[in-house]
Amino acid sequence: MMMVMLEAQQFYHIATFGCQANVSDSERVAGVLELAGYYRAQNEEQADVLVYNTCSVRQSAEDRVFGRNKRFKELRAQKPHLKVVLTGCMMHHKAHVLKNRLPEVDIFLPIRDLMHLPEKLGTHIQEKPEEYLSFTPQYGSAFRAYVPISFGCNNFCTFCIVPFSRGREYSRPAAEILSEVRTLAEKGYKEIWLLGQNVNSYGITELAQKTVWDNKTRMGSKPKIQESRMTFADLLRQVNAIPGDFWIRFTSPHPKDFSDDLIAAIAECEKMQPYINLPVQSGNNDILKRMNRTYTREHYIELVKKIRAKNPGIAISTDTIVGFPSETEEQFQNTLALYKEIGFDMAFISEYSRREKTAAALAFADDVPREIKKERRERLTDVLRTSALARNKTLVGTVARVLVDEQKNGRFFGKTPGNKTVALKNVKHSVSNKTRPVIGEFVNVKITGAESWKLVGEIVGVK
Ligand code: SF4
Known part of the structure; x- marks a missing residue:
């Protein structure tokens, strides 16, 4: 696809909220804007086009974006021709709700209409695929x-x-x-x-x-x-x-x-x-039914057994919601028991957040008090902390291939095949090419220590 030249150099900035799907969508938004002749800005202030790619999974994620309207106004005061674009999951709201609460936004764009963004910005691109996923992304x-x-x-x-x-x-x-x-x-x-x-x-x-x-x-x-x-x-x-x-x-x-x-x-x-995130959401069959998850706890446990039998050593994480409408202490205890039985490597535990339009919001009262939700999240996290530590300890003494992916405060971190974070130690002293980490490269790491949320290791070679 050919890039278009704008009359003057113009810049874009994309703010991304939420999950990996949004990160990936933002890469396609960047791809389209670069085809239309825009350059990546260093920050919001430099941008001529500011894109907010939003998340709706929790009310707090939406509130953060609704709270940005004042900021958009300030930016426009500096740059009157600024175009603010809102896309992503908040597009599920009715148009009048978005316009009322975000009057400084110029373009509301369902992500599936990404191919029309250039013309909405007053420019164009040479070729438009029919589906937005066909655009070549600008990977982050x-x-x-x-x-x-x-x-x-x-x-x-x-x-x-x-x-x-x-x-x-x-x-x-x-x-x-x-x-x-x-x-x-x-x-x-x-x-x-x-x-x-x-x-x-x-x-x-x-x-x-x-x-x-x-x-x-x-x-x-x-x-x-x-x-x-x-x-x-x-x-x-x-x-x-x-x-x-x-x-x-x-x-x-x-x-x-x-x-x-x-x-x-x-x-x-x-x-x-050897890593799978397998969302369970609840360990109680009645709650699973009310969630419309269409499987039972027995099915889930059996599935994990089958996965582990064929793939020994595989790391399994899960997603769980605590405090779903009507969840009793006894039902929550089923989730605790399931966590103990499975022994997860990691979990993403969230407190139920009522989302308008969903069947749960229409049919059930959000009747588990906030402090009970918080307490259940903490109790479940305690069980996870124990199982994650036990699983991580089994790796101590082994050598793992690790993808180095981060440097923070002078320390290097990477991911194991099981998607566990490993902190690399003694890196400062490694002068040989054999043990020097490079972000984005594989190294062999001897695991020397285990905590619940991370491993510690020493590089013993590259590749
Ligand atoms: S499977 Fe359920 S939780 Fe996952 S995206 Fe679909 S509706 Fe949402």
């Missing part, structure tokens, strides 16, 4: 990339805003995904995440994309199930077959769609790293 990292394989969700978990903010699930054509991964591998990327709201239902809507893409039917049409669809397990195998020295990870799978074939593919694919 030179070694870790997020590759979206699907968009939206059909599951309607009762607490979740995603089916409203992103619409029905749509799978990206496999050829396009494979081509993106091939390009990343050729550029030397080391870690590639396959992304989707429900990554392991990949393929269901691939050939039905035209139907679900239509503006009028975006929220309402049911995708047709195709006979000859490519499953996520097969996609994983094809990504794994791409030449290159890179790691594969994916997020997030749904327990109901985790097939035996996928478990086998994870074991077969040598580039697939």
